[in-house]
Amino acid sequence: MITKDAVATAPAAPAPPARTPRPGAPGKRRAWDEVPRSHIYLPLGCYLLFTLVPFYWILLFALRPAGSTALVPWPMTLDHFGKVWTERSFGTYFQNSVIIAVATLVMTTLVALAGGYALARFDFRIKRGFLLALLCSQFVPGALLLVPLFQIFAELRMINSLVSVVIAETVFQLPLSMILISGFIRNVPYSLEEAAWVDGCNRFDAFRIVVLPLLRPGLIAVGSFAFVHAWNHFLFALMFLSDQSKQTIPVGLNTLMSSDSVDLGALAAGGIVAAVPVVVVFAFIQKWLITGFSAGAVKG
Amino acid sequence: MAQAAAVAKPPAPPPRRRASATPRGLPYLLIAPAALLMLGFIAYPVISVFYYSLQNYNPTKPWRNGYAGLGNFTHAFTEDPQFWDTLTFSAKWVVVEVGLQLLFGLALALIVNQTFVGRAAARALVFSPWAVSGVLTSAIWVLLYNSQTGITRYLADAGIGAYGTSWLSDTSTVFPAAVVADLWRGVPFFAILILADLQSVSKDLYEAAEVDGAGRVRQFLHITLPHLKDAIVLSTLLRAVWEFNNVDLLYTLTGGGPAGETTTLPLYIANTSVDAHNFGYASALTTVAFVILLFCSIVYLRLSKFGGGDK
Numbered sequence: 001m002i003t004k005d006a007v008a009t010a011p012a013a014p015a016p017p018a019r020t021p022r023p024g025a026p027g028k029r030r031a032w033d034e035v036p037r038s039h040i041y042l043p044l045g046c047y048l049l050f051t052l053v054p055f056y057w058i059l060l061f062a063l064r065p066a067g068s069t070a071l072v073p074w075p076m077t078l079d080h081f082g083k084v085w086t087e088r089s090f091g092t093y094f095q096n097s098v099i100i101a102v103a104t105l106v107m108t109t110l111v112a113l114a115g116g117y118a119l120a121r122f123d124f125r126i127k128r129g130f131l132l133a134l135l136c137s138q139f140v141p142g143a144l145l146l147v148p149l150f151q152i153f154a155e156l157r158m159i160n161s162l163v164s165v166v167i168a169e170t171v172f173q174l175p176l177s178m179i180l181i182s183g184f185i186r187n188v189p190y191s192l193e194e195a196a197w198v199d200g201c202n203r204f205d206a207f208r209i210v211v212l213p214l215l216r217p218g219l220i221a222v223g224s225f226a227f228v229h230a231w232n233h234f235l236f237a238l239m240f241l242s243d244q245s246k247q248t249i250p251v252g253l254n255t256l257m258s259s260d261s262v263d264l265g266a267l268a269a270g271g272i273v274a275a276v277p278v279v280v281v282f283a284f285i286q287k288w289l290i291t292g293f294s295a296g297a298v299k300g
Numbered sequence: 301m302a303q304a305a306a307v308a309k310p311p312a313p314p315p316r317r318r319a320s321a322t323p324r325g326l327p328y329l330l331i332a333p334a335a336l337l338m339l340g341f342i343a344y345p346v347i348s349v350f351y352y353s354l355q356n357y358n359p360t361k362p363w364r365n366g367y368a369g370l371g372n373f374t375h376a377f378t379e380d381p382q383f384w385d386t387l388t389f390s391a392k393w394v395v396v397e398v399g400l401q402l403l404f405g406l407a408l409a410l411i412v413n414q415t416f417v418g419r420a421a422a423r424a425l426v427f428s429p430w431a432v433s434g435v436l437t438s439a440i441w442v443l444l445y446n447s448q449t450g451i452t453r454y455l456a457d458a459g460i461g462a463y464g465t466s467w468l469s470d471t472s473t474v475f476p477a478a479v480v481a482d483l484w485r486g487v488p489f490f491a492i493l494i495l496a497d498l499q500s501v502s503k504d505l506y507e508a509a510e511v512d513g514a515g516r517v518r519q520f521l522h523i524t525l526p527h528l529k530d531a532i533v534l535s536t537l538l539r540a541v542w543e544f545n546n547v548d549l550l551y552t553l554t555g556g557g558p559a560g561e562t563t564t565l566p567l568y569i570a571n572t573s574v575d576a577h578n579f580g581y582a583s584a585l586t587t588v589a590f591v592i593l594l595f596c597s598i599v600y601l602r603l604s605k606f607g608g609g610d611k
Contacts, residue, residue, distance in 0.1 A: 043407065051425060115331045119331070139596065144569055147582070148348040171338060234551075235548065235570075239574070279432070282431035286427060293493060
């Protein structure tokens with residue numbers, strides 16, 4: 001993939017990944033092809049139980065009054081949410097987490113799009129070395145670079161600024177995002193772009209009008225990956241943001257967890273606050289995620 | 301940051317030239333933002349870690365700072381039992397986690413790839429823990445495992461089992477307990493990637509196999525599994541590195557305890573540098589971790605035939 005000429009080997013199928021036909025779409029299977037229903041529902045049911053009981057447990061603690069031991073959250077109370085949002089400053093944390101996650105998403109996608117396009121469409125001298133660096137950076141543990149990163153951000157006067165966390169999250173998201181995006185771009189035939197040039201578009205317009213719309217599933221997959229990682233990640237925010245008003249939700253959760261007398265209701269409510277945005281985003285993009293990855297992930 | 305975003309836009313070629321006559325510098329311009337970010341915030345810190353690994357460096361004990369040669373490394377390999385303990389635990393953790401996640405992820409992907417009533421909802425539900433953070437996973441499972449607030453208490457109330465201690469504070473149960481908690485969040489990752497790859501298996505192959513009288517098991521072994529091979533190789537290796545490096549879950553779930561029982565090498569390194577301020581020694585340990593992971597990355601390059609696979 002490094003040496004090949006993008007023009008010559010552009011895949012023949014122009015279809016965007018979203019249109020990949022679903023295997024086993026209703027009506028396509030014959031009766032003898034059917035897997036017995038019990039082979040589906042039984043293991044699936046067990047696994048669902050394993051997935052959902054933990055969610056139920058935290059919901060239970062978030063919704064039932066303190067001290068209750070009932071297994072259903074009734075009578076229901078929203079006191080824990082009010083408490084965690086104001087007294088435990090989850091309102092502020094939420095705002096910071098949103099800023100960090102959205103900024104990381106935007107930055108990762110833009111930078112990775114530019115780099116991914118270069119990797120997919122050009123042969124240039126340092127390309128092989130650059131790809132190797134991207135790959136090797138996958139093996140660099142962010143957690144182990146905490147101290148040198150701290151020193152750099154201190155030098156740049158960015159400690160206690162959300163910018164430091166955005167940069168750190170972006171940098172560690174970039175390599176994989178760029179490799180994925182270059183795979184997505186390679187799946188779009190170069191001839192489409194060339195046709196647009198003939199029609200008078202410059203390179204940027206051709207990319208924007210012809211290629212970008214076809215990249216939608218892949219970009220949604222990469223962007224949501226960046227968002228979820230930045231929303232969830234804990235160590236960078238813990239290390240680089242010492243001011244309490246700059247903290248993020250995972251750090252807030254950890255503080256709740258490690259206090260001497262854990263307020264279980266507040267902890268559970270905080271957990272729900274942490275989970276809702278990503279789970280909602282996830283439910284929305286889940287379909288895109290699968291088609292997006294099937295287009296580019298494995299082909300690298 | 302603003303700078304990086306500004307450069308990220310591919311500049312338009314000069315007017316009245318054919319677009320295909322691209323300025324030679326364009327690819328370099330396009331990778332510049334990514335390259336600069338990675339140079340500044342990955343390469344430079346890595347180099348400084350290498351540098352400090354050869355130093356005695358502890359900001360709280362400045363009188364002992366200075367060149368140490370390979371002293372940090374010999375200390376790790378010959379005098380520090382904790383290094384070996386944490387390295388062994390890391391290996392055990394990665395192998396068990398990745399193996400089980402792959403197994404369950406594969407099974408789950410095969411199931412939700414079938415056609416059945418409620419498939420979309422089932423997919424959304426079983427994949428959802430993927431989006432949950434390590435810290436939140438810890439919070440949930442701390443509640444579940446606790447002897448006062450967890451499942452065992454209700455089971456004991458109903459006459460099943462005994463009122464015990466928390467599984468996380470007992471050295472004999474903490475490992476499986478932590479493994480299950482991480483599985484809960486890790487299985488969907490494999491399931492999603494494998495399901496994505498399953499979308500591209502040609503239907504014709506199965507039909508041909510069906511005609512030849514191959515059963516479902518043989519179809520799986522001879523069609524599905526070979527097709528998934530690349531995806532499995534890639535996702536397991538990526539995941540192995542991720543599981544090795546990630547400290548969020550164990551840091552918050554067990555804190556490496558009880559009695560250091562669940563301390564991985566990265567967790568030990570983080571403690572050494574952040575809490576004990578022994579940054580020189582932590583850098584040496586980091587370098588050792590790099591070398592181990594680099595070895596993995598070579599295996600990874602070989603197995604995935606990266607750079608030559610699709611010629």
